[in-house]
Amino acid sequence: MAENNNLLVKLDNCGVYKSSKWIVRGISLEIHKGKIVTLIGPNGSGKTTSAKMILKILKSDEGQIKNFASKMAYVPQKINIDWTMPLRVVDFMKLTSHINNLEIVDALKLTGVDNLLYNDIHNLSGGEFQRVLIARAIAKKPDLLVLDEPVQGVDFNGEIALYNLIKKICSTLNCGILLISHDLHFVMSATDHVICLNGHICCSGTPRSIVKNSAYIELFGEHNATTLSLYQHDHDHSHGTDGRVTNNV
Amino acid sequence: MGELQIMFDDFFTRALIAGIGIAIIAGPLGCLVIWRRLSYFGDTLSHSALLGVTLAYSFSFNITFSVFIISAVVALLLINLQKRTKLAGDSLLGLLAHSTLAIGLVLIGFLTSIRFDLMGLLFGDILAVDVEDITIVYLGGAAILLILYFIWKSLFSATVNYDLSAAEGMRPEISNFIFTLLLAGVIALSIKMIGALLITGLLLIPAAIARNISSSPRQMVIIATLAGVVSVIAGLFVSLEINTSSGPSIIVVALLLFIISLIPLEIKGQLQK
Numbered sequence: 476m477a478e479n480n481n482l483l484v485k486l487d488n489c490g491v492y493k494s495s496k497w498i499v500r501g502i503s504l505e506i507h508k509g510k511i512v513t514l515i516g517p518n519g520s521g522k523t524t525s526a527k528m529i530l531k532i533l534k535s536d537e538g539q540i541k542n543f544a545s546k547m548a549y550v551p552q553k554i555n556i557d558w559t560m561p562l563r564v565v566d567f568m569k570l571t572s573h574i575n576n577l578e579i580v581d582a583l584k585l586t587g588v589d590n591l592l593y594n595d596i597h598n599l600s601g602g603e604f605q606r607v608l609i610a611r612a613i614a615k616k617p618d619l620l621v622l623d624e625p626v627q628g629v630d631f632n633g634e635i636a637l638y639n640l641i642k643k644i645c646s647t648l649n650c651g652i653l654l655i656s657h658d659l660h661f662v663m664s665a666t667d668h669v670i671c672l673n674g675h676i677c678c679s680g681t682p683r684s685i686v687k688n689s690a691y692i693e694l695f696g697e698h699n700a701t702t703l704s705l706y707q708h709d710h711d712h713s714h715g716t717d718g719r720v721t722n723n724v
Numbered sequence: 725m726g727e728l729q730i731m732f733d734d735f736f737t738r739a740l741i742a743g744i745g746i747a748i749i750a751g752p753l754g755c756l757v758i759w760r761r762l763s764y765f766g767d768t769l770s771h772s773a774l775l776g777v778t779l780a781y782s783f784s785f786n787i788t789f790s791v792f793i794i795s796a797v798v799a800l801l802l803i804n805l806q807k808r809t810k811l812a813g814d815s816l817l818g819l820l821a822h823s824t825l826a827i828g829l830v831l832i833g834f835l836t837s838i839r840f841d842l843m844g845l846l847f848g849d850i851l852a853v854d855v856e857d858i859t860i861v862y863l864g865g866a867a868i869l870l871i872l873y874f875i876w877k878s879l880f881s882a883t884v885n886y887d888l889s890a891a892e893g894m895r896p897e898i899s900n901f902i903f904t905l906l907l908a909g910v911i912a913l914s915i916k917m918i919g920a921l922l923i924t925g926l927l928l929i930p931a932a933i934a935r936n937i938s939s940s941p942r943q944m945v946i947i948a949t950l951a952g953v954v955s956v957i958a959g960l961f962v963s964l965e966i967n968t969s970s971g972p973s974i975i976v977v978a979l980l981l982f983i984i985s986l987i988p989l990e991i992k993g994q995l996q997k
Binding site for chain 2 (some may be wrong): 484527531547559560563570638
């Protein structure tokens with residue numbers, strides 16, 4: 476019963492049908508408070524579409540969605556703000572909620588961009604904009620946070636810090652998180668549940684169990700799959716692109 | 725009461741009051757039209773307004789009401805067509821704009837018995853407004869601005885990003901629908917005074933001026949409104965002074981303000997080099 480109180484979203488065999496084909500089909504998943512669920516999968520595998528179903532942006536064309544979340548926040552994958560609109564970071568932070576400048580600055584501090592408060596949003600770099608997007612979603616204090624490739628364009632050190640922040644937010648706000656990420660390193664080290672998509676759910680489970688799954692290995696290749704099993708420990712070092720341990724970071 | 729009566733007796737004062745009212749409504753709506761890249765949409769609605777006017781004359785309806793209904797129907801038709809066909813938005817807009825305009829003009833041909841001022845319809849006649857027109861502008865305008873105030877957050881967030889707005893519970897589909905009706909409303913209110921061909925100008929140009937010199941959305945709305953009001957006042961005085969048509973004079977003044985508004989942009993560009 477206690478488990479049920481923490482349930483935020485439950486998808487039962489959902490799918491989206493568009494231009495006479497199924498974009499995704501047979502999606503069943505649950506998101507609980509205080510847990511991170513991650514979607515991984517190749518391009519066009521329906522990760523963003525699945526997220527949009529969960530966020531009620533798209534309707535599911537079959538199956539059932541139960542959404543108990545009272546406040547959802549979204550970090551979309553792509554966002555283009557038309558130049559015709561003069562928009563500063565502070566205006567953007569208030570986009571869908573009534574929050575004061577103090578709360579805004581606090582949120583921007585978390586992602587390290589509080590100095591950009593009055594900057595024109597069009598002049599931000601890709602990484603800076605991404606940090607603002609994440610800060611905006613956090614400032615809403617949601618109970619369900621959906622992040623679609625949140626750290627794209629962020630520098631390497633920033634990436635780690637932001638992922639750690641996401642992990643921290645999950646426990647401080649006790650919110651459920653749905654993450655779409657290509658960063659298998661983070662996925663495997665900090666996620667509670669991994670769902671591997673390719674038009675349908677190929678496999679799902681804890682990171683530990685999924686790396687041994689044959690469907691996962693097929694999708695990401697033997698090499699990645701085996702390297703990843705190495706990542707199931709705390710790091711006191713980092714890895715080079717070839718997988719060798721480098722201690723200079 | 726007596727003084728007010730005298731004030732409204734003067735056709736020029738009536739024109740000023742009506743024009744200022746329209747400029748105040750056009751300010752915020754114009755900004756949204758620019759942000760959402762809807763200028764052709766505005767054009768289409770105002771072309772179809774002509775049909776609304778002819779229908780009003782044919783069946784002796786109230787012009788404002790008739791134009792509002794026709795513009796709203798055309799707007800909803802457009803949204804529906806966009807879902808059904810593969811044609812691009814601008815093609816559909818052209819299709820609707822010119823076919824409604826043509827139907828309107830064909831209908832005018834049947835109305836030979838009625839004295840019909842086509843020029844007045846296309847360019848408006850703000851100097852002919854009566855007290856009833858002013859009442860309609862201010863009551864309708866107040867309603868439009870009040871509704872806009874309540875849906876602003878939803879509308880604005882959907883303008884920035886529809887998915888974000890939908891995901892975070894702002895119900896953008898509802899506010900988008902209402903916004904379309906509000907646009908039809910502002911066109912209906914201003915057709916008599918500004919005319920079918922120039923309404924979009926009064927929506928767009930003040931907002932364009934504001935974009936050049938503002939750095940936040942709120943600032944842009946305020947400046948657009950002020951620029952519209954200044955254009956109306958200056959345009960009307962110019963038309964009185966050198967005896968030009970009032971609607972076009974207002975738009976010409978707005979254009980001059982736009983050119984002036986480019987100067988600070990130019991200076992800023994030079995300084996940054």
